[in-house]
Amino acid sequence: LALWRTKAKAAVTLETDSDLMERTRLGDHQAFAMIVDSHKHGLTNYLTRLLGSRPKAEDMAQETFLKLYLHADRYQSNGKLTGYIFRIATNLAISEHRKARRRSLFKTLFLSNADIGTTAEASAQSSLLVSEAHQKLAEAIALLPFHYRAPILLHEIEGMPYEAISETLGCREGTVKSRISRGRKRLKKQLAAYFDGDGS
């Protein structure tokens, strides 16, 4: 029964999202504002963890919604809107990552190992990471390579199924599983000292 209820809820959400997108496509700002309202927290959370910076995440989340509005006609109603929004956001993040790498700036969007300590500190001060465990985890996530970080965040934190992640990231389900597994291994390795020490 619980499973059925979940599916029914998902179907209603899908329908609602499709309707809202249809209205958005026709230029209905109210419908678009409703979409933004219902997805803004999840997207901000994902991008904050992905980019390691709250201000950049907010800016990119807004940019994501703008892209969604401007290219609303590209959305296919049979797909789930959340996955579609996260795909736009991930593509923006990848694009920014590449630009930053090309420019070879000292401060890149995805920080190098040398910089991560400082940023994780700043992130911990400005965010909700009150416990030491969460702070350590945030630092470890920020140290992950991008191709491990995105699927880990989508699966472990946003609770997306593998199939949706493979659609969002544009890779095969097997690749998603393997990347999540490797990402977890890296996280465990980085947090091993903490788990075996005081945090255990």
Added chain:
Amino acid sequence: MTNHDEKLGQLLKSLPRERAQEDFTGRVMERLEMRRPPVFSPFKIALVSAAAVVVAATMLSTVSHIQQKAEQNHLKQELKSVKAQYRKIARQIEELKNQPPRDPVIYVGGDDRADYVLDVSKLHIRLTGRETPQAMPNRPEVIDLEPTYPSAGVIQASYQGGAI
């Protein structure tokens, strides 16, 4: 699943979620308003097209008018010039009419540096016969042609018989 796996799973699930700011939606809508491409209604398109046609027609008309005016000015200038030339020629004709008749000058030769002419007025003609050559062209007479004084460009001539 190992102990570390469990701990990591719990930690990931309990990681506090970041929330968007209160005015997030408002700011998205503001940015959307700034970036939205302008939407033209058919009426606006028609209005702009009509305005473009009017501007183009006005420009064409102005250019044509300017060209016509330039052409007219050019023709006026030409007419003025022709009239001036006509007046000049008329004046010269009048002057020529009023001028006293000049003694004829006969060109007798020359080269790049000098022309040799015979100034008839300067000749002292002494007829040795009883009749002038013009009066009796078929009867050559001997005449002496001597200049009053020799000068540059005037040759000393001595003519014997026949018309000059």
